[in-house]
Amino acid sequence: MPAFSTSFLAARPVLRWLAALLLLAACWPAAAQTPLKSLNYLYSISGKKTIGGIHNKEPLNEPTFYTDKLQFTTGKYAGLWGSDFLFREYNDRWQMVLEAEKQWQQGALVTLTWHACNPAQNVSPCQFAGGVTSTMSDADWTALVTEGTVLNARWKTWLDELVPYFQYLKSRGVEVAFRPLHETNQSAFWWGGRSGPNGSRKLYQITHDYLKNTKGLSNIVWVWNIQDFPTLPTDVADYSPGADYFDVASLDFYNGDGLTTAKYEAMLAVAAGKPIAIGELGQLPTAAQLQAQPKWTYFMGWSELVFSQNTTAQLQALYSAANVLTLEEMPGWNAANPNAGNLAYQRPVTVSSTEAPNEARFAVDGDPTTRWSSLYADPQxxxxxxxxxxxxxxxxxxxxxxxxxxxxxxxxxDQTTWTTLRKVTGNTSLFNEYPDLNTTARYVKLRGTARGTAYGFSIRELAVYGGLATAATPAANPALRVQAYPNPAADQLTVALGAGWPAATQLTLLTSTGQTVATYSDPGSARRLPLAGLRAGLYLLRVQSATQVHTLKITKQ
Structure with a gap:
């Protein structure tokens, strides 16, 4: 978010400890292996290239407005797509999150910001002026960062509102560079400008621990962020939550002196070998500045300021530079088909009623922008x-x-005897996940007994996953067992048949909608089927003899 009018002091000299920390940073490994592929990529490009990016702020129902405008201006799509949970328009958050998934699938680095409302006011959504930009008393702040208080519990309730979005993205394999409580040294925000161990960094630590440890969100790259005030050399120490609480240290540039060496060195010092980034700015860096400060792993231009503070020629020069990565130059995340392993994907569906045109098949079509909806009555x-x-x-x-x-x-x-897996009451979340089902079944039923709105039941996507292995034996006779592994498979699938299957048993690979892809009729109880030339997705494997037929699902990675 752009800085507010501030009287800047003369820049202070870099403290002595900075030199020592810089020496430590210089000795730090240039790469790292973390569980997050996007974070590993940032390590790999540090000192070499910088990802160019742009923020897409409100309206959330146009989540590529500024990305598209940049492409129109430069002919290039930014390698980083940024957006915001914001402080209003909560009904459009899902559209933004679905765009985040799409951007990830296309290979973009995804980053999200959150302009949180003031919990002491207990108003959410809120206005920017007087809500996001507001103050909090010292007493309220102490309560906020103290476990067990009303304000602390309220903050966690507000964090809970974000959890389903991250859970959904996690279920689809999407990683998010999340920048909560940004510009922690900016006192215009209710969360910012409080230095010291119980100040702004304490709330960041609480937020991190709750989402990562309590809620189990392992798909977040944690971005800690401050603004480039003249006090930056001391702010990096006063506001840093500590190395255990961030993966990327980022700086927002709104001070008129731009990308100075002192700011660059201050961020290198506090990052101590972790990636650094430019969290947001209006006047973009030049390719030459990024060449001189090569450790910036990405920059994110702030929406409309990109076009008011940079000329078309400047934007075109920057986005065509050899050291600036655009979307077509990103390596991709090796992202699996988001429907891989989903046993319900494009399978037959029956429903009790339909509100046209939202047909039953849309609940399992793999496209979260479509939906099935019922008539306005219970049950369904x-x-x-x-x-x-x-x-x-x-x-x-x-x-x-x-x-x-x-x-x-x-x-x-058999569609006759049903086992209850879960009985849910009082649900308000738009995303539900139910692990540890521990059952064996062919049919899955959702029986809705009470609607959450005056409308019907409406499902964007229902997904069902099974264990690694195999469909169950088609009969009680173990001799007729069929095993297919690995599943999901990349280049080759091994099919092992029980002794009851004759040598002439035919294997047929079909698409999920029943079109034949290949037929295999070579003799033997174990066959190795080549899959390397197939597109990723869901397939059916039919095992057929003169007297037996069995079909199971195969996922090609």
């Missing part, structure tokens, strides 16, 4: 036929705004 049912009996482990539901408040999840092998 949706049943998915997985096509074979599988050991089930995990199920997710992405609702449209018309959420199911009370519902049951049931499973069956």
């Amino acid at each position: 049912e949706l049943v998915v036929d997985l096509g074979a009996t599988y050991p089930l482990s995990y199920l997710t539901i992405l609702w449209e705004t018309a959420v199911g408040k009370d519902f049951e999840l049931l499973a069956s092998t």
Whole structure:
């Protein structure tokens, strides 16, 4: 967010400890192996290249407005796509999150900011002026960062509002560079400008621990961020939450002196070998400045300021520079098909009612922008036929705004006897996930008993996942067992048949909609099927003899 009018002091000299920390940073490894592929990539380009990016602020229902405008101006798509949970327009957050998934699939680095409302005011959503930019008393602040208080609990409740979005992105394999409580040394924000161990950094630590440790969100790259005030050399120490609490240290540039060497060295010092980035700015750096300060791993231009503070020629020169990475130059995240392993993907669905044109098939089509919706009455049912009996482990539901408040999840092998997997009451979340199902079934049913709105039940996507392995034996006879592994598979699939299958058994690989891809009829109880030339996605493997037929799902990575 752009800086506010501030009287800047003369820049202070870099303190002596800075030199020592810089020496430590210079000796730090140039790469790292973390569980996050996007963070590993930042390590790999540090000192070599910088990802160019742009923020997409409100309206959230146009989540590529500024990205598209930059492409129109330069002919290049930014390698970083940024957006914001914001402080209003909460109904459009899902559209923004679905765009984040799309950008990740296209290979962009995804970063999200959050302009949180003031919990002491207990108003959310709120206005920017007087809400995001507001003050908090010292007493309220102490309560906020103290476990067990009303304000502390309220803050965690507000964090809970973000959890379903991150859970959904995690379920789809998307990593997010998250920048909460940005510009922690900026006193115009209610969370900022409080130095010391119980100040702004304490709230950042609480936020980090709650989302990462309590809620288990392992798909976040934690970005700690401050602004380039003249006090930066001491601010980096006074406001840093500590090395255990951030993955990337970023700086916002709004002071008129731009990318000075002192600022660069101060950020290198506090990062101590971790990646550094330019969190936001209006006047973009030149390619020459990035060449002189090569450790900046990305920059994010702030929405409209990119076009008011830079000429077209400057933007074109920057985005065509050899040391600035655009989307087409990003390596991609080796992102698996988001529907890989989803046993419900494009399977037959039956429902109790339909509100046209939102057909039943849209609940399992793999496209979260489509949906099934029922008529406006309770109860309603949706049943998915997985096509074979599988050991089930995990199920997710992405609702449209018309959420199911009370519902049951049931499973069956024959559509006659049903086992209750979960009974849910009082649901308000638009994203539900249910691990540890520990059941075996061919049919999965959602039975809604109470709607959360005056509308029907409306599901964007229902996904069901099974364990690594195999469809269950088609009969009680172990001799007719079929195993296919690994599943998901990359280049080759091994199919092992029980002794009851004759040598002439035919294997047929089909698309998920039933079109034949290849047929294999060579003799033997174990066959190795080549998959390298196939597109990633869901396939069906049909095993057929003169007297037996069995079908199971295969995922090609």
